[in-house]
Amino acid sequence: MAADRRDVRPEFHPQGFAPVSPQRRGLLRAGLGLGAGSALLAGRGLRAEEVASPPAEAPYSLSLGPGVVDRVYGQPSRFEAGVIRRNVPWLTASPETSISFTPLQHQQGIITPSGVFFERYHAGRPTVDPSEHRLMIHGLVDRPLLLTMEDLRRFPSVSRIHFIECPANGGMEWRGAQLNSLQFTHGMIGCAEWTGVKLSTLLEETGLTRGAKWVLAEGADGAHMNRSIPLEKCLDDCLVVYGQNGEALRPEQGYPVRLLIPGWQGNVNVKWLRRLEIGNQPWFTREETSKYTELMPDGRARGFTWPLYAKSVITFPCPEMPAKGPGIYEIRGFAWSGLGKVAQVDVSLDGGVNWQRARLQEPVLPKALTRFTLEWRWDGRPALLQSRAVDETGFVQPTLAALRRVRGTNPIYNKNAIQTWQVKADGTVFNVQLA
Amino acid sequence: MSSLHRVLAAAGLGTALLAAVAGAEERGAPRYGYGTVPTPEQIAGWAIAVRPDGQGLPPGRGSVEQGAEVYMQQCAACHGTFGEGEGRYPKLAGEGSLTGERPEPTVGNYWPFATTLFDYINRAMPFPAPRSLSAEEVYATVAYVLNLNNVVPAEFVADRDSLPKVRMPNRDGFLWQDPRPDTHEQACMQDCRKPEEVRIVSTAEGKTLTPRTTGPLDTEMPQ
Structure with missing residues (x-):
């Protein structure tokens, strides 16, 4: 090293x-x-x-x-120095099974810098030597395969820009506004350019046998993190990636290799990927039964709710980035959808009574963060800012009230509700929820 | 139609998928030939996943009584003597309701499959030393945790035959088909709600839950 x-x-x-x-x-x-x-x-x-x-x-x-070379790595x-990943210590049992948050309030453009991309570990961050790492593919295949990193890099490669979002992003806010911060309410997301091999290329190489319908992905970390993924998704747009923003994956993101399951909840994008087993039914692992399932008001739970539905948030102004006196502001934010491209973003200044169409900034890519902006002439009176994304399937980002009517307050996961920022006359911004 | 095509078609998979695997199937040989074929021993060493039908469960067995010993040494420090959970570590036992203000999901009232306990303990526990328990110790711990939850009697012995037969109380408590979209909002632009109905019902202002958002992390600040 x-x-x-x-x-x-x-x-x-x-x-x-x-x-x-x-x-x-x-x-x-x-x-x-x-x-x-x-x-x-x-x-x-x-x-x-x-x-x-x-x-x-x-x-x-x-x-x-x-x-030159005063700093060999910039x-x-x-x-x-204040633009860093931050965590909420009271949220989890220990830092090794925890999460940190991307400083979205400082993100310039759709690419999250690799150094501040949010972390989610289930057993800490392993230090993996790429020369020793292996990826094994077996199960319902014609030819089981054991690949070194060198082998993996020889396959045809592709690069794609996609977000990864933890489905618990905003999960602390189902019952009420708790955290006065964009970073802590929305920072379990990052967007990067990923480079690697299509999973379909690897499964063509192994061949598939009768009954192949599910893929178990497993990590080399201490949790041996495992998730079941339908074969159809694997063959659609999934990648086995070793590159992130022009360099090798960061250790925090699964160095030397991770799965990329575009648009689906973060934890299925298994990091430090070491094994893919093809089977005819799901495994119902701990991470898809006890965790990452959503309790509904009737006490029943939803599982296998993988895609992240359309969502957006205003990144300026926000609690960390207040307004400073009346004048012209560019309201800025991000929108994204796990089902495809963002089609439109609307912004309200009055808590959802009236809306204006925001401008989408290129590039607008499927399953990627998309920037939106809107000029705002602020007269200095209190305002309630909201953004609302609509994706190319026509799905409209719901209000929190609409989500709660269906799902109650116990699901933890998949909270894609419209966020409200209260701007006070002095320009300070607070995280609030509306009736 | 080749046999593989029939299989995939029967599985309800699309034509894109058929195209994706057709090449390899027709050739009957790998296109690139990179990598090696793992040996059965290599596969067996890593293939630790266990399914609800018992596939993947190893030989061995463990009783509730043996499990109590393992649990006290390896698990109780975090999960509590009776599975009540220390600090923010997961509560393992409890039969409380899954509805209401603060439901507490546990193995007993939430987990749908007993086999998942074996899979998870075997791959990820004990937290600081995963994969350090023998198959017998894992079976015993599973038996003990199930007994803590009153799912199995004190004389229960867990093995590859008995575990898939354990019926968990919440076995049918899950919907495995995604029902979304379950909201159907319209992108209304003007007079979408009455201004007098716009009312703040919750605010983070004044709450003390937010860590620092500038400067170093709270944990790095001088005391």
Whole structure:
């Protein structure tokens, strides 16, 4: 392993940007640090940003910066140190069987940076040596197959942009608004370009025998995470991927190889994939009976509810990204559907009384995050912002009230309701639910 | 129509699927020839999945009494002496209702198949040391947990014959066909509801459940 690719978070600087004016350089040379310099500036009534604004020259404009290979694997600017995956410690028993959240409030464009793509582990993140890793395909096949990573990379390859969303995304909010944060209410999702082999290519290679109807996917992690997937979906658009956003999969995403089941709940996209068994019936694993099933009000439960239905959320403004005074704002957000492309997104400023059509930003891809925007002239009065996605099947994202009427408040999973952000007169934003 | 085509057609699978597998079937040989054929020993070592019909269950057996011993040593620290669950670790036992405000699904009132217990314990437990139990110990633990839930009597012995025959209380509690779409909203654009009916009924404002959303994680802050 390359020791110089340490997984080191950028140092956090609570003071952020603290440049120094040319006039202060003398002081610095006299041995005062940046912090001391800006404190002195503050003492003189100067704001930090003024010293780098015209007509001043910032110190980095008057000197040499570090050269090439100063960082052999790049990191975001240290001023972005707060853009990180975050977790909700009270949610789960331990960090090894838990989830972290993508900072959607900072995501620029439809691709989630690999370093902040949400994590979901059932037994922690294994460290897998690709030279030792094997993928075994067996069961109702003509020819069982054992593949090295080198073998796998030789098959014809494809690249696709798709989201992966945990079906528990927003699951803490069925009974009421709990978390005042976009990251924590919607961050169990990420979207990436994935590269690998079509699963159909591999199953052509093994051949299928009589009765083949289901595929068991199993991971190499300590949970030996396993899910049953219908063969028809496997042969439709599923991939066995080793690439993510132009590089190898991140360990958090299943390095060296994971399943990609486009548009279906995250946990069937089995990470650290080591085994595919073809069978004639599902296995009814723990993850598809005890977990990832939805309790209805009558005490019965739904299982095998794989696709993620159309959903959207406004990412600006949001609790983490408040408005700052009246004026023109670009409302921004993401929409997605596990059934295909997003066809339209509407935005309401008044809690769903009236709606306006938002603009979809290219590219608009099936089963991928899609950006939408709408110009908003905010007069400074309180507002209730909502977004509503419609996908190419015609499915309309429901209100939370409509979902609750059918499913009650106990399902945990598959909550794709319209989100309401309350914007107060001072611009602060709160997560609220409407009658 | 080839035999494979008939099989797939009988299974109700589409033409795209037929096309996907037709090439390999007609040639009767792999196209690329990459990789190797796993040996029976290699397959047996990894093929640990167990189905409700018992397929995949290994030889061996374990009693409730033996299971109590394994459970106390390997499971009770997280799941509680009586399966009540410590902290946020899963509660294993309980026969409470699955309806109401705060239902508590357990093995006894929720899990539809006893075989799933074997599959899961065998592949994923004990949490810090998966695959460290023998088949006998797994069978015994399954027997004990089933007994904790009053699903089997104290003299129950779990093995590859008895486990598939255990009828779990919630066996028929699941719908395995996705009934969605189960909402049928319209994309109304104007005067979709009365303004006076727009009312906030729940807010996260003032609640203290949200971790920090700026700076380092809560757990990395100086105390």
